Amino acid sequence: xxxxxxxxxxxxxxxxxxxxxxxxxxxxxxxxxxxxxxxxxxxxxxxxxxxxxxxxxxxxxxxxxxxxxxxxxxxxxxxxxxxxxxxxxxxxxxxxx
Numbered sequence: 001x002x003x004x005x006x007x008x009x010x011x012x013x014x015x016x017x018x019x020x021x022x023x024x025x026x027x028x029x030x031x032x033x034x035x036x037x038x039x040x041x042x043x044x045x046x047x048x049x050x051x052x053x054x055x056x057x058x059x060x061x062x063x064x065x066x067x068x069x070x071x072x073x074x075x076x077x078x079x080x081x082x083x084x085x086x087x088x089x090x091x092x093x094x095x096x097x
Contacts, residue, residue: 002041003075039072
């Protein structure tokens with residue numbers, strides 16, 4: 001499990017925004033899977049997963065993935081509130097033109 005730098009966290013948060021500033025709903029729906037991809041590393045600090053693994057991660061046992069997500073939240077400092085804020089912003093941004 002890998003904790004982020006401030007820049008890595010910002011980059012992860014920006015993944016959920018389209019260039020026009022609106023939330024990317026498709027990526028938002030994968031928020032937990034994307035957290036797993038960005039945080040799970042091998043003993044050398046190299047990523048184990050890539051974006052091409054998102055569907056495979058989605059197919060795994062929810063309880064197992066939730067444990068990984070909870071560990072990722074601890075090491076990155078991302079809170080459930082942060083995730084809710086990312087998710088909540090979609091309602092604000094997807095309805096405005």
